[in-house]
Amino acid sequence: xxxxxxxxxxxxLVIALSLVNLVYGGVSIPxxxxxxxxxxxxxxxxxxxLWDIRLPRAIATILGGAILSVSGLLLQVxxxxxxxxxxxxxxxxxxxxxxxxxxxxxxxxxxxxxxxYITTAFGMVGSFLVVxxxxxxxxxxxxxxxxxxxxxxxxxxxxxxTSILMAFAEKQQIKGxxxxxxxxxxxxxxxxxGLLFMxxxxxxxxxxxxxxxxxxxxxxxxxxxxxxxDVRKTRMALLFVACALAGLITALAGPVAFIxxxxxxxxxxxxxxxxxxxxxxxxxxxxALVTSLCDLVARNLLSPVELPLSAIxxxxxxxxxxxxxxxxxxxL
Amino acid sequence: xxxxxGDNILEISSLSIGYDNTTVxxxxxxxxxxxQLVCILGPNGAxxxxxxxxxxxxxxxxxxxxxxxxxxxxxxxxxxxxxxxxVVLTERVAPPLFSVYQFVxxxxxxxxxxxxxxxxxxxxxxxxxxxxxxxxxxSQRDFQGLSDGERQKVLLARAxxxxxxxxxxxxxxAHLDLKHRLEVMGILRNLTRERGILVIASLHxxxxxxxxxxxxxxxxxxxxxxxxxxxxxLKAKKxxxxxxxxxxxxxxxxxxxxxxxxxxxxxxxxxxGNGEGAGVMRLLAKKGFKVSTGVLFKNDLxxxxxxALGANILxxxxxxxISRDMLLRAEKLLSNCLFLVDALPVGIxxxxxxxxxxxxxxxxxxxVVSKDVDLLNLEHLIKDASRVTFxxxxxxxxxxxxDFFD
Numbered sequence: 001x002x003x004x005x006x007x008x009x010x011x012x013l014v015i016a017l018s019l020v021n022l023v024y025g026g027v028s029i030p031x032x033x034x035x036x037x038x039x040x041x042x043x044x045x046x047x048x049x050l051w052d053i054r055l056p057r058a059i060a061t062i063l064g065g066a067i068l069s070v071s072g073l074l075l076q077v078x079x080x081x082x083x084x085x086x087x088x089x090x091x092x093x094x095x096x097x098x099x100x101x102x103x104x105x106x107x108x109x110x111x112x113x114x115x116x117y118i119t120t121a122f123g124m125v126g127s128f129l130v131v132x133x134x135x136x137x138x139x140x141x142x143x144x145x146x147x148x149x150x151x152x153x154x155x156x157x158x159x160x161x162t163s164i165l166m167a168f169a170e171k172q173q174i175k176g177x178x179x180x181x182x183x184x185x186x187x188x189x190x191x192x193x194g195l196l197f198m199x200x201x202x203x204x205x206x207x208x209x210x211x212x213x214x215x216x217x218x219x220x221x222x223x224x225x226x227x228x229x230d231v232r233k234t235r236m237a238l239l240f241v242a243c244a245l246a247g248l249i250t251a252l253a254g255p256v257a258f259i260x261x262x263x264x265x266x267x268x269x270x271x272x273x274x275x276x277x278x279x280x281x282x283x284x285x286x287x288a289l290v291t292s293l294c295d296l297v298a299r300n301l302l303s304p305v306e307l308p309l310s311a312i313x314x315x316x317x318x319x320x321x322x323x324x325x326x327x328x329x330x331x332l
Numbered sequence: 333x334x335x336x337x338g339d340n341i342l343e344i345s346s347l348s349i350g351y352d353n354t355t356v357x358x359x360x361x362x363x364x365x366x367x368q369l370v371c372i373l374g375p376n377g378a379x380x381x382x383x384x385x386x387x388x389x390x391x392x393x394x395x396x397x398x399x400x401x402x403x404x405x406x407x408x409x410x411x412x413x414x415x416x417x418x419v420v421l422t423e424r425v426a427p428p429l430f431s432v433y434q435f436v437x438x439x440x441x442x443x444x445x446x447x448x449x450x451x452x453x454x455x456x457x458x459x460x461x462x463x464x465x466x467x468x469x470x471s472q473r474d475f476q477g478l479s480d481g482e483r484q485k486v487l488l489a490r491a492x493x494x495x496x497x498x499x500x501x502x503x504x505x506a507h508l509d510l511k512h513r514l515e516v517m518g519i520l521r522n523l524t525r526e527r528g529i530l531v532i533a534s535l536h537x538x539x540x541x542x543x544x545x546x547x548x549x550x551x552x553x554x555x556x557x558x559x560x561x562x563x564x565x566l567k568a569k570k571x572x573x574x575x576x577x578x579x580x581x582x583x584x585x586x587x588x589x590x591x592x593x594x595x596x597x598x599x600x601x602x603x604x605g606n607g608e609g610a611g612v613m614r615l616l617a618k619k620g621f622k623v624s625t626g627v628l629f630k631n632d633l634x635x636x637x638x639x640a641l642g643a644n645i646l647x648x649x650x651x652x653x654i655s656r657d658m659l660l661r662a663e664k665l666l667s668n669c670l671f672l673v674d675a676l677p678v679g680i681x682x683x684x685x686x687x688x689x690x691x692x693x694x695x696x697x698x699x700v701v702s703k704d705v706d707l708l709n710l711e712h713l714i715k716d717a718s719r720v721t722f723x724x725x726x727x728x729x730x731x732x733x734x735d736f737f738d
Contacts, residue, residue, distance in 0.1 A: 212448040216441055218427040222390055227441040227494065228414030274429040277447055 003271060003278050010270075010285035014062065017292045021058045022050060024296070026304055053186075058292070060188040060196060060252075065259055065291025067200045067249045069267070069283040070207050072260025074242035077214050077276065078235065079138065079147060083321055085261030086246035088148060089134055090155030091127040092257075095250035096181065097158040098126030103177045104169040120195060123251025127243045130154050135239065182308035183254035185295060192252055199248050204284060207241050210234065211276040218274060256291075257310045258317025263287045265320060341366050341530050342387075342498060347396030349379065349386045355394055356382045357554055364547065366497070367528040369521055371541035371562075374551035375575055380534040381422075381502055383551065387532065388419045388500045400498070414442040418496035420487050422503050430475040432486050436461060439493040454493075461493035465519050481512030488519065499523065501533040505540070513537075517544050538575075542566050542587035550574050562587075583640040586633075592617065592642030598670040599624060601662075601693070602643075603686050606677040607633035612703050616673070617641045624665050627658040627686060654685030663692050675703040 023029050029037070029046050037047045072085040086092050102119050130151075137150045166174055188196075213234045216224040225231050246260070267282040268274065294312040301307060340363040348358040356379040364370055372380045385391040387398065389405060398405040400416065408416070418439070427435070439461070440454040450458070462468045465485040470478065478486060484504065491499055504520070505513040521544050523529045535541050541548050542562045549559040552574055558565045563584075571582035571589075580589045600616050602609045602625040609625060610633055616623050626646030628635045638645045646662045648655055666672065672693040677683055693700050 209446070212441070212444070212446060215448060216438060218430075219425045219438065220423055222421055222423060223419070223425065225390060225410065226388060226414060226417070226419045227438070228409075228411035229441070230410055268429055272429055273434075274427050275434065 003273075003282075006271060007281060007285065010282075010289060014285060014288045014292065017289060017296065018058045018062065021061070021292060021296055021299075022054050025049075025054065025299060056188040056190060056193055057185050057295070059193055060185040061292050061295045062288040063193075063196050063200055064185055064249050064253050064256065065263070065287035065289070066204065066284040067196075067245045067287075068256060068259040068291070069263035069287025070204050070280060071242045071245040071249075073264040073267075073276070073279060073283050074207060074210075074214070074238055074245075075260070076264055077217055078238050078242065080218075080220065081147065082265065082324060083148065083261065084151070085258070086127070086242075086250070087255060087257045088261060089151035090130045090153075090158065091151075091243060091246045092250045092255035093155035093158035093162075094126035094128075094130030095123040095247050096126070096255055097162050098122040098129075099180070099251055100162045100165050100177060103180065104165045104173050117195065120199075120248060120251040124244055124247030126158075127247035127250065130158065131239060131243050180254045183256040183310040184298075184308065185253050185291075186306070188252070196248065196252060200245065203241050203245050203248070204280075206237070207245075208277075208280045210238055210241065211280050214238070214276040215274075218276075255310065257314045258320075259287060259291055259294075259313050262313075262317040262320040263290055265324060266290065339366065340364065341401055342532075343397075343399040344387075345397045345399075347386070347398065348394040349382050349391070350394050351382070351391075353394075355554065357551060357556070358394075360396065360556055362549060362556065362559060364530050364532070366530055367524045368530055368546040369524045369544060370530070370532045370547045370549060371545035372532065372534040372549045372551060373538060373541055373574065374534075378551045379554070380551055384419075384500050384502050384532065384534055388417060389413060411442055414494065416496060417498045417500065418491035418494040420484075420491050420499075420501040420504055422506065425487075426476050428476055431471070432467065432473050432475055432478070433458065433462075433471040435475045436471075436486060436489045436493055439490040442494065457493045457495065458489075461489040464492055464523070465489045466515070480507050481509060481515070484508060484512065484516055485519070488516065492523070496529060498530045498532070501531070503536065504533050505535065505537065513540070520544070538566065538571055538582060539588040542584070581640045581642065583636055585636040586640060588640075590614070590637065590640035592640065598622065599665075599668050601625065601666050601669040601672040601689070601698075602675060603672065603689050604628070604634045604675040604677075605632060605683040605686065606680060608677045608703070609634040609673075609675040610637040612673050612675050613638055613641055613643060617643070621670075624669065626662045626665070626689075627654045629682070653682055659685055659688055662689055666693055666698065667696060669693075669698060671699040671701055673701050673703050 019034070023031055023034055027046065027049055029050060033046060034050070037050050041047060041051060068086065075084050075086065075089065076082055099119055099122055102122050133154050134147065134151055138147050141147070166177065169177070213224065213229050216227050216229050217234065221231050224234075249256070263286050264279065264283050267279055267286045270286060271278050271282050273279065291313075294316070295309060298307040298309050298312045343363040345361050347360040348355050349360070350356040360383070372383060374380050382391065386393050400408070437450055437454065437458050440450060440457060441448065444450060444454060459468070462471055465488050467482065467485045467489055470482060470486065475483075475486065488504070501520070504516055508516065517540055520531050520533065524531050524546070545562050547560065548562045548565050550557045550565065550570070557574065558570055566582070566587070567584050568582045571577070572580070579591060581592050582589050598621050600621045600623055602613055602616070602623060604610070604612065604625060605628060613623050613625060613634070614637065622644075623638070623641060624644040625634065625638050628638065628645060628647045629650040630647050631650045635645065635647055644665060646658050646665070648658050666689060672690065674690050676686055676690070690700055
């Protein structure tokens with residue numbers, strides 16, 4: 001199948017699934033009513049549900065899934081390791097730690113402005129710090145296993161600091177933080193969507209701009225250099241985009257597991273290529289689709305109890321990693 | 333494309349190379365022309381790869397100067413360099429889900445737009461490169477599914493479609509079977525002849541280098557010990573000291589290494605000539621026999637093989653027929669031999685004299701074995717030999733040489 005056909009199919013599926021997400025839920029909104037509300041914003045209960053809850057959530061899910069997946073793809077190329085992703089490398093944990101500093105302590109209460117910008121900024125700083133540590137280690141040790149273990153360990157350290165902060169925090173703050181930490185696209189406000197859009201879309205366009213050198217990096221640094229790439233600059237740009245994306249989404253939606261790791265593999269299978277010029281738009285659509293699907297399941301499987309999003313993504317994502325290892329496509 | 337010959341495309345002067353502050357090789361002065369096939373030889377760890385990495389600018393030199401096409405190497409931008417120089421490395425690359433065609437097309441990187449789209453020119457370059465290495469049949473195959481030999485050819489094609497004037501290869505024949513090894517070296521030689529590309533490759537096989545290289549560079553003990561055409565450089569003693577060979581002898585005439593095996597025990601006489609005895613002598617030497625042979629002309633293939641194997645040789649300058657004097661000396665040698673292998677060339681007048689040796693052996697009661705008889709089954713001949721104890725042993729190159737020049 002030509003990539004263009006696959007892209008169109010995926011796009012149609014994303015739109016269809018999003019419509020289902022808008023219609024379906026605790027309160028069902030009939031499809032005709034949905035179009036009516038979307039066309040002329042009324043002030044009925046269903047209108048409020050749609051405009052203030054479901055629509056922001058559906059958009060955040062699409063953007064979030066796309067952002068996590070692009071971040072994961074970039075990291076997999078960077079480390080030439082197929083089982084890395086923002087969550088595995090501890091990047092999400094770094095972001096979590098920094099976000100917990102904002103949410104759980106009073107250190108920043110005096111600042112004149114507040115979330116979402118300050119949380120987002122801290123989330124990004126956290127992810128950059130963790131990656132700095134992992135990259136420093138990766139430059140000394142080539143082994144993929146070591147890299148993963150370092151990522152996990154840094155993740156644990158971040159967790160431990162986070163939990164110490166939790167022990168000292170006040171109950172009310174903890175409740176909000178725990179909910180955030182489960183990872184969810186629930187409760188997005190329009191200004192947060194705006195932030196996600198304004199930061200996320202340019203970053204993803206930058207990622208697409210990097211797709212040519214990314215392809216060359218698939219052959220390793222030495223070959224890439226011999227083909228005329230400024231490897232240092234490319235790597236810096238690559239890492240910057242990957243971390244900024246991961247930090248952005250973690251700060252706003254909380255840590256969401258496995259999307260960043262599993263979706264690039266799904267896209268590779270769907271498009272049967274490693275060509276990043278196809279894969280980057282590919283993971284954007286696949287990521288949006290998979291995350292929307294997971295969110296639909298999380299909201300409705302045991303309704304009215306809403307399941308944490310990470311529970312669903314991990315449940316489907318972990319087997320992907322295991323099957324990759326079993327097939328021996330992955331060398332650690 | 334016109335091939336400019338004569339000018340030095342690459343000039344290296346007082347170069348020192350190494351890692352951090354450890355110098356690996358210093359005082360390097362070399363210059364190469366377009367269309368040359370340069371082989372870098374030396375033992376493991378001598379710095380062959382280091383030298384190549386400095387030339388391809390993967391590693392900064394410690395000091396010294398490298399001039400490529402009249403410009404200092406360090407003054408090239410990465411992209412400019414990529415259009416002049418391509419590499420094939422030892423690092424195993426196997427990106428998943430790449431067709432051979434897509435993989436080779438990555439070599440067009442320095443020429444394509446910022447999304448790497450292929451224009452008709454680029455497609456043509458990819459097809460040319462694939463055809464040049466004889467891999468056009470593979471173009472739709474999955475890169476990961478290739479055999480070692482096929483992969484090496486495809487890696488070569490990728491480098492070629494980069495349109496290089498200088499091609500640098502690190503151990504291009506390592507891990508390859510004989511067929512692919514020869515194929516790859518043949519391709520490299522064609523590139524130099526037909527495209528005027530300067531090819532610089534590190535190699536393990538001296539014998540291959542002797543046969544294909546225009547220039548060989550020997551790296552050992554932190555310096556370039558010798559460099560120049562293999563015909564001048566690859567002399568027995570130089571090769572043996574390069575690799576510190578103790579059990580092998582390099583024959584510059586044969587362009588190959590032989591294992592001289594001077595058996596302690598059974599002496600065997602081989603009557604050969606015209607290259608007929610070479611195979612038999614190798615076999616006997618391998619089995620640990622001490623080989624004597626004669627009478628040979630000094631331009632015979634058998635003569636060179638016998639020398640390299642460290643055999644006792646009775647030889648004479650090439651002339652009409654075998655001299656009586658030599659035959660008498662051969663008969664003396666014959667009396668100590670366990671058996672004689674008759675590998676006389678049939679119907680060549682010049683060797684008629686040697687027929688006398690076969691007859692003499694019969695008179696002395698020494699077994700005469702035809703070389704067509706199953707020589708691999710030598711056990712019964714050895715068992716019969718109650719007068720000798722059979723102790724095969726490798727002699728050193730030095731012993732073997734002393735033997736010839738006595």
